[in-house]
Amino acid sequence: MTSDDGVGASAPTNAVSRSESETATPEPLLAGARTLYAVLSVTALALLARVVGLGARIMHWDEGRVGYWALRYHENGEFFYRPIIHGPFIPVVNDWVFTLVGVSDFSARLVVAVVGGLFPLAAWLFREHLDDTEVVGLALVLAANPLLVYYSRFMRNDVLVAVFSVFALGFVVRAVDTGRLRYLYFAAVSMGLAFTTKGNAILYIACYLGAAVLVFDHRLVELAARGDSVGSYLRSRPAWAKRRLTSRWNTFEYGAGVLAVNVVGALLVFLAIVAFFYAPRPELGQALGNPAALPGVLDEATVGAAESFYDSWGSGDHQDHPYLPFFYGLSETLVYGAGLTLVFAVVGLAVDGYGSRSAQVDGGGDGGGRGRRGRRWLVAFGLYWGVASLVGYPIATDIEAPWAAVHVVVPLAFPASVGIAYLYRETRASVVARDTVSVGLAAIVVVAALSGVVGANAAYIDSTSQEDKEVLQWAQPDNDLKATMQTVGRIAETNEGVDVLFYGSYHPTTDETLLYVENEESLERMPPGGPAWHSRLPLPWYLERVDANVTSTEPSENGTELQNPPPVVVAYEWEADNLREQLPGYTEHRHLFRLWSDEVVVFVDESAIPEE
Structure with missing residues (x-):
């Protein structure tokens, strides 16, 4: 993968005046396969951080509620969707886990820990739109943010819905980048699993659509600011789409119906996953032996589940609370539990939007393309998505709980990855220039990041500590x-x-x-x-x-x-x-x-x- 972000032959972009020999950017540490190896290494560490001591903390009130009904389903085979305990993913999957490894606090949390530990792999899907160092930076945020670490070690659906939704987005991006239609099916599986975990999967879809519209509008504003004709640009889009489809998917060579068939196929895969998880038990097993009963079970698993969700959450009763205290609580959690991520996100937005990075008129790969200054669509997308989540979740949530901050941290990880890459490049340049002050400041940032992860794990064990009240939900018993x-x-x-x-x-x-x-x-x-x-x-x-x-x-x-x-x-x-x-x-x-x-x-x- 090539890069135009100062990683490689070009000089770094900073305001410090140095001699040419001092400012020559070192050779990139991570390139090509080494970037993938780095992401895999980060993922391995993320898994380790989530699994070690996983059963040490006593179950939280919410874990105990969902865990009890999962255990009852494991014992008697009876389960049906109740929106108040969120989606059926944990009960259904934990039934298999309990069968394989037994029932314990460790096994109850194991699926969430493994899925959360695999989250850094999602960074690899966006490699056409981030340079090598930024890909690793994104993986690091998803692996080491204290909130993501803590709630990956917690039997709750928030990390699950975030991971599956981001993987779905990444697979769609890869489908567009490569023209390989199989990625649409991967996206359908990921988004289907997201909808089986928690109802706010629909908020991810809404945020994706809204952010995409704003990114497109941002593109039109940039064109107008340059004096280009917005009308001509819009009129050229159909021809551009045809060229892209022809080059990427060979759609017009094999027939326009190829893409439509695969899109429909992906939707059917999505519906099949949703229906399988939401189908009541033991009625699903009985219907498989009696096909005449299958339509009724499928109706209950789809239409019935949607009606139950709307009756429970769509009426607005769960959102009948003052907005500002919830917004303040969410913001406080972000400051305490994701402070460095916020700082890196601000730095990343500044560097990407006002630095010397160039990008193609039509977007594209190699870290953002060439030809114009301006923020890359993925970085802007993360910004709009994160702001919408910050503003929206105080309305959507029924209780003031710090796990809602997970849904703000995840989108901000994208601009934060740019900030982390910038720190890395500047630190390497400072090492070459023997700038001990800059190196020392970078070391302080790294130590602060590591201490945040260690603190999250310490709080995991000592969950009644008053010192961590901003990131812990109040219904946590004493570990003794x-x-x-x-x-x-x-x-x-x-x-x-x-x-x-x-x-x-x-x-x-x-x-x-x-x-x-x-x-x-x-x-x-x-x-x-x-x-x-x-x-x-x-x-x-x-x-x-x-x-x-x-x-x-x-x-x-x-x-x-x-x-x-x-x-x-x-x-x-x-x-x-x-x-x-x-x-x-x-x-x-x-x-x-x-x-x-x-x-x-x-x-x-x-x-x-x-x-x-």
Whole structure:
């Protein structure tokens, strides 16, 4: 791949006046196959960073909810789409993972970690529009941004939908760049998987279309500023498209229908993937043996799923919140969790838009082409997409959660890659010129980036640290609770009768019913038997794994008197004094149940713990 960005024979573009010998740009470190090897190496490190210690943190409230229903599906084979827990990808795929490697916190998060770890490979798809160093820079952002690292180690769909959507975009770009129609099918598979993870896949499509329109408008503005005829340019587009199709796809040589057939084929692949994942279970398996039932199952998997999604999210009830606090929270998360990415993005936009880079009139490969100054379409595309996400997600989200920042970091990674490449080139030039100040500043930036990744992983283990509250969602229990639940699991494996009692109570300020479920058998299938069940999360995930016998007491204004309590009793901290008197001899384990508020108390009869 050739480059016109100062990497190669041309001199670097900077404002510092140096002698010709000092400013001669070093030979590119990464070129051709070495760029691919670098991207593969970054990907390997990204996978390692996401998999090591993956099961160390106790499940988050949201992980516990999705994990519980995934586990129930794994056990009874029953599943149907419920928009509130997002798409069916995790339950369906984790069913296979649980079968292969068993059920654990590690295995529950494994698919998200692997997909997130493979994210840097997407950079290779854009190699015709970024130079070699920028491709590696993009891979580095996707591998090492602290938010992407943290939420790739979290059983949630945000990283999944981002990865699949970006791969889909990359495959479409490769189809245009190479004229190979097979990339359309790869794009269809990727986008189909994105739609099986989370409903905001449709926002990615909207952002892509909107950014493409703005990029095209930007092109027209540039033409008008140069004094060229915009009308002539627009009239020339059909002929240009025909030439491009002829040279790239040989469409007119083999017939215009070839492209149309492949586009339709790709759409059918997309629909097949969506239908497979959204089809209710076990009805899908039954329909495969009874073709007469298949149309009804497919209707439920497509039209029915779309209606369910609209009924849940399209009504606007989930978006009924003030805008500014959500916007502030998202911005704060970006500053704390992606500060360097933001800085590199600003630098990249400045370098790409106002530097000496030239680009073809019609766009093209070799890092952006030649012939005019101006920002490359991919860099502008990332900017428009990122700004739209920053402005739009405070409206689209139902709760103020830092994982929404993932969808802003990803588009800004494209201009950030240009900034990283610029830092790399300037640092190499400074080394040649023995400019120790510049080298030292670059070293500080690199150390800051590495410390951000290390900090994200440290926060992953110590998830109740107040220092990282800007990037952690509040419904995260204290990690010490995990050891207590392991003890409870050992008791449940040998105890006869009821193993765990949830002590139902009323919240002291909201009067909300907590922990009590009238019919525990209702928890065998979705939806759960009452909203109070959610106040137990993530404990049901751990109890279901060991097949614990669980019950609960109905809340009482004056407290509930226990008769023959089981070996484990779980209650909120405001009930601890009352229970302590009723549970003599029980050991009391106190844990933060949410990041900064609720505290849960687990009373354990030590005599019921089996000897190891």
